[in-house]
Amino acid sequence: MDMRRRQFLVSSAVIVGGVLLGTTMADLIAPAEGESFDGSPDGRFPNIVLHGHDGGAYRFYDDLIRDKIVLINMFFTGCGDICPLSTQHLVQAQEMLGDRVGRDIFMYSITLNPELDTEPVIRDYAETYGVGPGWLFLRASRDDTELLRRALGFVDPDPALDADLETHIGVVKFGNDAIGRWGACPSFADAEEIVAGVRTLDPIKRT
Amino acid sequence: MVRHDIESQRERARLNRMEIIDAKLSRREMMKYGLLTAGGALVAKSGLSIRAASAGGAVTSPATTPFIEPMRVLTPHSGSRLQDDLDHCTATVSDDPKEAARAAHQLWKGNEPQVVYNFTQKPRLYRPHPKLAEQNIWTFRDFNKDTESPLTMIHARYGEPSMVYSHNELPANHKGYGNPMVTTHLHNAHNASESDGNPTDYFGPGSYKTFHYPNMYAGGDEREALGFLWFHDHCMDYTSQNVYRGLVGTYLLFDRYDSGNEEDTDSKAIRLPSGKYDVPLVIENKVYDKNGVAYFDLFNLDGIIGDKFLVNGNVQPYFEVDRRRYRFRLLNTGPSRFYQFKFSNGMKFWQVSNDGNLLPFPIERDSVSMSVAERMDIVVDFSGVTDNIVYLVNVLEHKDGTGPTGKILSTGVGDKILQFRLGAKVTDNSRVLTKTTELRRLPDINMSEVKKERNWTFNRRNGAWVVNGELFNRNVVNARCQKNTAEIWNITNASGGWSHPIHMHYEEFQILSRNGVPIKDGDPEKSRKDVIWLHPNETVKIFVRFRDFTGKYPLHCHNVVHEDHAMMARYDVVDDASS
Structure with a gap:
């Protein structure tokens, strides 16, 4: 890992330090190492703590990403633009993926507005949309959210658009940590396109 | 609050x-x-x-001493003309379980293959520079690492149909960026949909697919001859990653006029520099991690801008040239960088093609600009150059995936891409070009053939790309274009400050105007194109015909990172009325 990223992570870890009992500072500073693949990102995922709509606390890499097939998008409950549509389409995608969701595929929606989107609010949101098991709505501190948002590339190069919640990035990243394969598509794409993307993450079995 | x-x-x-x-x-x-x-x-x-917006970009390549290795040349892949191999080719899918599904090859009769090529796509070890690691790259075939470029080349001829068996021998359990699902697109080819390498027609390791390249003039019109094409993997969502891994090749297409023989005695032959003086220069842009391995930022949605420039597979090589004329075929494979090329000594040269298609007449230039996937053939004359060293230099500043900044650097500050070491003066029988040398006339634009005018507006919505307000869905046909008609397309960039290289598969087109200003005779864009450099807030009007085949084709951004985030639409060529 290069120095720039390490320093960035250290400075952010100060903010989250001590949130989770039993978590040492070293755990929090260390980015997720995962298996290193040729030319793939190294230490990409900050191991920040997030709280789910189920009341659980999760470390981003260790508990949510490692060895899993995942879909990740960012949202906020007050979004009247693309989030309702994205969530609807992701619900359809979840239905199409069937019982694999919660078994080897996991879905995460991380709020961009953690102050407003408290645990009861995101729980209500998940219930409203009929979200099934295997899909967590998550919140982290504002600074950790920002760290994660940048690590995931959910950033608009135009600072004005980037600063405006209404124009937040409506993309869902899909990935398989075990093989280091990641792709993305619009989070409000038709569910069949989202599912087609997720299906590219399975290691290919020879027939 | x-x-x-x-x-x-x-x-x-x-x-x-x-x-x-x-x-x-x-x-x-x-x-x-x-x-x-x-x-x-x-x-x-x-x-x-918000902190200052600069996602990614944290990786800087290790230092690489420039110009210490010779440029690898692309050598044409020798196909098979054995009757046994030709007899094996079929229009329909064989009963071999390893052959991937596809529709039957169209226009097979009369276009049966006369040459067969085998591509074996798999990882091969290669060191792109002595200071970088020997690493797995993906290539279409084996090559001699000491002399040959890892990039494959085919020399094809009009009237000589061919068949490519594209074998996928990539590892099924591949880890890291790239997806071992492939679909080979021959960029700009007048090929049927089933042989186009459509992004959604990918097939997996252990199987193969046949691609039929009839090498026929569109509509039988020899003015539609294509010259410099390239092929690359086009797997949906992973094109940028798979191209970055190395699945790139060139395809040179010759005919009676552009015959590939500078000593051709046929009075109709154009006699451009040929043989070892006809040289594709494939320019790739990459970044390497601290271990010297090509690095791909999987979490960059905007575009990958690397700090290393490769020519034919090696970082900043040198090329020993004779003091005579050369035909250089420039190709920008991206993934996201745009260029403006000049020579360090400021010398002029002749641009003879745009997107690899010969212009009506050569145009004298001292620079050419290229967005991603564009090709330019230039004829350079080293015979009168007094310097012993000349560089090909990129002078266009380009910092992130939104597009070039527009700033033109001085040649002393620009990126030196390739070093030419000038040798002896030698015989040169290629044609001396002038402004009036006839290359290839343009097909007529006949507005009475136009049956439909369409608008394609590329926009950005919450970081996602939309075309006419729609997100890409492979099963939704955004336009049905009737075979044997022509259309006017207005292609608009409404995405803010972004530049996009917009590419349509299958049929080349002619640009009529940019922002309402007509393209005039003598303009390099008065030509046959398949990629449009679409500047911010620009509308480009094109004329395009649909001929010979039916089926689905994409229209997409060739900043392949944008493409992989679904900056794409689908059009179908149909027998019925357009809609």
Whole structure:
């Protein structure tokens, strides 16, 4: 890992330090190492703590990403633009993926507005949309959210658009940590396109 | 924020959601009712506290001493003409379980293959520079690492149809960026849909697919001859990654006029520099990690801008040239960088093609600009050059995936891409070009053939790419174009400050105007194109015909990172009326 990223992570870890009992500072500073693949990102995922709509606390890499097939998008409950549509389409995608969701595929929606989107609010949101098991709505501190948002590339190069919640990035990243394969598509794409993307993450079995 | 604002926001958001869910509105309906427009006082504008926007870009390549290795040349792949191999080719899919499904090859009769090529796509070890690691790259075939470029080349001829067996021997359990699902697209070829390498027609390791390249003039019109094409993997969502891994090749197409023989005695032959003086220069842009391995930022949505420049597979090589004329075929494979090329000594040269298609007449230039996937053939004359060293230099500043900054650097400051070491003066029987040398006339633009005018507006919505307000869905046909008709397309960039290289598969087109200003005779864009450098807020009007084949084709951004985030639409060529 290069120095720039390490320093960035250290400075952010100060903010989250001590949130989770039993978590040492070293755990929090260390980015997720995962298996290193040729030319793939190294230490990409900050191991920040997030709280789910189920009341659980999760470390981003260790508990949510490692060895899993995942879909990740960012949202906020007050979004009247693309989030309702994205969530609807992701619900359809979840239905199409069937019982694999919660078994080897996991879905995460991380709020961009953690102050407003408290645990009861995101729980209500998940219930409203009929979200099934295997899909967590998550919140982290504002600074950790920002760290994660940048690590995931959910950033608009135009600072004005980037600063405006209404124009937040409506993309869902899909990935398989075990093989280091990641792709993305619009989070409000038709569910069949989202599912087609997720299906590219399975290691290919020879027939 | 005061408390009641928060409460009312929450309530409004909840009501909104309930309404939308109750109504079960589709995307199309939501667009129609304006529910998808930004606005509505649902959210405070304050947003998040933002650090300066610069996602990714943290990786810098190790230092590499430039110009210490010779440039590898592309050598044409020798196909098979054995009758046994030709007899093996079939229009329909064979009963071999390893052959991937496809529609039967169209226009097979009369275009049966006369040459057969085998591509074996798999990882091969290669060191792109002595200071970088020997690493696995993906290539279409084996090559001599000491002399040959890892990039494959085919020399094809009009009237000589060929068949490519594209074998996928990539590791099924591949880890890291790239997806071992492939679909080989021959860029700019006049090929049927089933042989086009459509992004959604990928096939997996352990199988193969046949691609039929009839090498026929579009509509039988020899003015439509294509000259410099390239092939690359086009797997949906992974094109940028797979191209970056190395699945790139060139395809040179010759005919009676552009015969590939500078000593051709046929009075109609153009006699451009040929043989070892006809040299593809494939320019790739990459970044390497601290271990010297090509690095791909999987979490960059905007575009990958590397700090290393490769020519034919090696970082900043040198090329020993004779003091005579050369035909250089420039190709920009991206993934995202645009260029403006000049020579360090400021010398002029002749541009003879645009997108690899010969111009009506050579155009004298001292620089050429290229967006991603564009090709330019230039004829350079080293015979009168007094310097012993000349560089090909990129002078266009390009910092991120939004597009070039527009700043033109001085040649002393620009990126030196390739070093030419000038040798002895030698015999040169290629044609001396002038402004009046006839290359290839343009096909007529006949507006009476136009049956439909369409608008394609590329836009950005919440970081996602939309075309005419629609997101890509492989099963949704965005346009049906009737075979044997022509259309006018207005291609508009409404995405803000972004530049996009827009590419349509299958049929080349002619640009009529940019922002309403007609393209004049003598302009390099008065030509046959398949990629448009679409500047911010620009509308480009094109004339395009649909001939010979039917089926699905994409129209997409060739900043392959944008493409992999679904900046794509689908058009079908159909027998029925257009819609």
